[in-house]
Amino acid sequence: xxxxxxxxxxxxxxxxxxxxxxxxxxxxxxxxxxxxxxxxxxxxxxxxxxxxxxxxxxxxxxxxxxxxxxxxxxxxxxxxxxxxxxxxxxxxxxxxxxxxxxxxxxxxxxxxxxxxxxxxxxxxxxxxxxxxxxxxxxxxxxxxxxxxxxxxxxxxxxxxxxxxxxxxxxxxxxxxxxxxxxxxxxxxxxxxxxxxxxxxxxxxxxxxxxxxxxxxxxxxxxxxxxxxxxxxxx
Amino acid sequence: xxxxxxxxxxxxxxxxxxxxxxxxxxxxxxxxxxxxxxxxxxxxxxxxxxxxxxxxxxxxxxxxxxxxxxxxxxxxxxxxxxxxxxxxxxxxxxxxxxxxxxxxxxxxxxxxxxxxxxxxxxxxxxxxxxxxxxxxxxxxxxxxxxxxxxxxxxxxxxxxxxxxxxxxxxxxxxxxxxxxxxxxxxxxxxxxxxxxxxxxxxxxxxxxxxxxxxxxxxxxxxxxxxxxxxxxxxxxxxxxxxxxxxxxxxxxxxxxxxxxxxxxxxxxxxxxxxxxxxxxxxxxxxxxxxxxxxxxxxxxxxxxxxxxxxxxxxxxxxxxxxxxxxxxxxxxxxxxxxxxxxxxxxxxxxxxxxxxxxxxxxxxxxxxxxxxxxxxxxxxxxxxxxxxxxxxxxxxxxxxxxxxxxxxxxxxxxxxxxxxxxxxxxxxxxxxxxxxxxxxxxxxxxxxxxxxxxxxxxxxxxxxxxxxxxxxxxxxxxxxxxxxxxxxxxxxxxxxxxxxxxxxxxxxxxxxxxxxxxxxxxxxxxxxxxxxxx
Numbered sequence: 001x002x003x004x005x006x007x008x009x010x011x012x013x014x015x016x017x018x019x020x021x022x023x024x025x026x027x028x029x030x031x032x033x034x035x036x037x038x039x040x041x042x043x044x045x046x047x048x049x050x051x052x053x054x055x056x057x058x059x060x061x062x063x064x065x066x067x068x069x070x071x072x073x074x075x076x077x078x079x080x081x082x083x084x085x086x087x088x089x090x091x092x093x094x095x096x097x098x099x100x101x102x103x104x105x106x107x108x109x110x111x112x113x114x115x116x117x118x119x120x121x122x123x124x125x126x127x128x129x130x131x132x133x134x135x136x137x138x139x140x141x142x143x144x145x146x147x148x149x150x151x152x153x154x155x156x157x158x159x160x161x162x163x164x165x166x167x168x169x170x171x172x173x174x175x176x177x178x179x180x181x182x183x184x185x186x187x188x189x190x191x192x193x194x195x196x197x198x199x200x201x202x203x204x205x206x207x208x209x210x211x212x213x214x215x216x217x218x219x220x221x222x223x224x225x226x227x228x229x230x231x232x233x234x
Numbered sequence: 235x236x237x238x239x240x241x242x243x244x245x246x247x248x249x250x251x252x253x254x255x256x257x258x259x260x261x262x263x264x265x266x267x268x269x270x271x272x273x274x275x276x277x278x279x280x281x282x283x284x285x286x287x288x289x290x291x292x293x294x295x296x297x298x299x300x301x302x303x304x305x306x307x308x309x310x311x312x313x314x315x316x317x318x319x320x321x322x323x324x325x326x327x328x329x330x331x332x333x334x335x336x337x338x339x340x341x342x343x344x345x346x347x348x349x350x351x352x353x354x355x356x357x358x359x360x361x362x363x364x365x366x367x368x369x370x371x372x373x374x375x376x377x378x379x380x381x382x383x384x385x386x387x388x389x390x391x392x393x394x395x396x397x398x399x400x401x402x403x404x405x406x407x408x409x410x411x412x413x414x415x416x417x418x419x420x421x422x423x424x425x426x427x428x429x430x431x432x433x434x435x436x437x438x439x440x441x442x443x444x445x446x447x448x449x450x451x452x453x454x455x456x457x458x459x460x461x462x463x464x465x466x467x468x469x470x471x472x473x474x475x476x477x478x479x480x481x482x483x484x485x486x487x488x489x490x491x492x493x494x495x496x497x498x499x500x501x502x503x504x505x506x507x508x509x510x511x512x513x514x515x516x517x518x519x520x521x522x523x524x525x526x527x528x529x530x531x532x533x534x535x536x537x538x539x540x541x542x543x544x545x546x547x548x549x550x551x552x553x554x555x556x557x558x559x560x561x562x563x564x565x566x567x568x569x570x571x572x573x574x575x576x577x578x579x580x581x582x583x584x585x586x587x588x589x590x591x592x593x594x595x596x597x598x599x600x601x602x603x604x605x606x607x608x609x610x611x612x613x614x615x616x617x618x619x620x621x622x623x624x625x626x627x628x629x630x631x632x633x634x635x636x637x638x639x640x641x642x643x644x645x646x647x648x649x650x651x652x653x654x655x656x657x658x659x660x661x662x663x664x665x666x667x668x669x670x671x672x673x674x675x676x677x678x679x680x681x682x683x684x685x686x687x688x689x690x691x692x693x694x695x696x697x698x699x700x701x702x703x704x705x706x707x708x709x710x711x712x713x714x715x716x717x718x719x720x721x722x723x724x725x726x727x728x729x730x731x732x733x734x735x736x737x738x739x740x741x742x743x744x745x746x747x748x749x750x751x752x753x754x755x756x757x758x759x760x761x762x763x764x765x766x767x768x
Contacts, residue, residue, distance in 0.1 A: 070626075086617055091518070
């Protein structure tokens, strides 16, 4: 579903990501782990089509992010670590706008908003302006918006930061559901316990280079993910 | 800490004007010089108009020994202009800066935050008042050969009057802040209050000529009135002529007012900046959602942003209000306008060719104050990731911004041009050609604003007044718009010497259409590429 080949991105002299290659198949929850500034967000933004990369190739369902970005974006949803949403809209206006952009039918959007807003207990707040939302509420709204058009691939940057324990639990269930239906999730996290329990595959990035990737067993063996990560970081 | 805060403010300002948003690198000396040159040009154009007003008033008052009255009235005008320039961003600048939370979370006393914010408001008022005061002082220096004390005092008075302007704008801003912290529809309240002020201002401005004539004819009586009722202005007038005691009194007054404002705002800042009281929570109860197409969804988004921000609405949609007001005025005063026109044409029939053009020119000037596209890219700010991550072609995003401008600009412009044409009894073909010119002019303005904002985008502002009110694209669009209106009129007038008026105007429209075509092509090719890589 997602194929990253020899991705390289530099900021001035600094190489943020260097020759990174990854493949994510349908049905997989793929965790992306690395220290601050390792290149996780740069990679996710490059995949999302909001950051031009220097070399390499990224394809989503066979479509190139570089040459056919719109086809890729139709199949994807991206949630940044700190979602700045349109604060001049109310929650429902934002969701309706997102549904319009992705061409989701009226009945479908109503049903999905009802379902996901219900799950995140945000229904009553949808008439509020986004500017009145807390960080967690904005994250929940961004999640609902991301799920609205039933994307095949969901990219998330630190999705669990700021969510309450119940919402985190529900999100994990929703992520698994996407994969069970043939979709895929690619997300970055610092919470290694979550990654260990949730992910089918994991990749560890250090200073822009991929240092280890594979199934959870291949990466951690008999050790814990934390000890492997710390050893690699060492 | 004070140093750090001032440095932050200075860095923000410097980054805004002299740093490239995309590369993060400082602009070259050429870019900075161009910016300074443009500001100087705007200052010079406005200043020339006030210089003429100063000369008209001074040439009557100075021979009568009423130099102080000359300065008192020009001082009053500079205060009003300064308030007009800074009042609309006072509230947002003081209480809605994006780094408010960050600064409030730090161990910084409210007084320090208020002082730094006030410095911004003071600077804005100072610049606007200087546009009136500096030409007035220059005219006086050339006409009256003043003493050294008068020269020094008149320079000092500019900075002291800045403090008086600060007091009055803060007073208005404070009232707005208090009212809006207690109501739900904050934007509406701000817009209504601002429009009320704007209406009063323009009413006063529209009576300025009458007032000037009245002052010139009754100078002595006005002098007595100013002395009795406008004591601070009387002192300012005397001080500007070089009298020391009035200078001290005006100085004490300005400093006391500024200190009072600082004291009051420092006491209330935290309460207002952190207040969320009075807003009743709206609860979503479900309901039918209406699906829209891509273009319509993007246009609605632009419209919501425009209507939801008083700063954006008032500063960039001013043309809408001015055109509607002009249309009403034309309808009300149609008989008087016709009478004046007939009088002029019977005396100078050669001016008949200018009649249809005058309406077009006036409408183009007014519609040139609608500049919604000029800050529209910058206003995406931290939300830009949304549009970039959506499957939306950049050309659709840019088109929605242009369409918003057309929605706001076209209808009142065409209506005003139509009424102008009817009142001026234009031939149908001339009227039609005039409407085509106005239609194209509004469109060109929309494209031009967008081109300029793509050329100089600012996505890292901390307060939306920065891209909306202080942005170079906004300033340039207005300036180019007025130059364009003048150029089209001049071309049509020149062509009208060898062609029938309607044919000349249609040729003028053709030139505008060609310009529009060029801008559209640039936006489609280069503009979309720039937007995608912001």
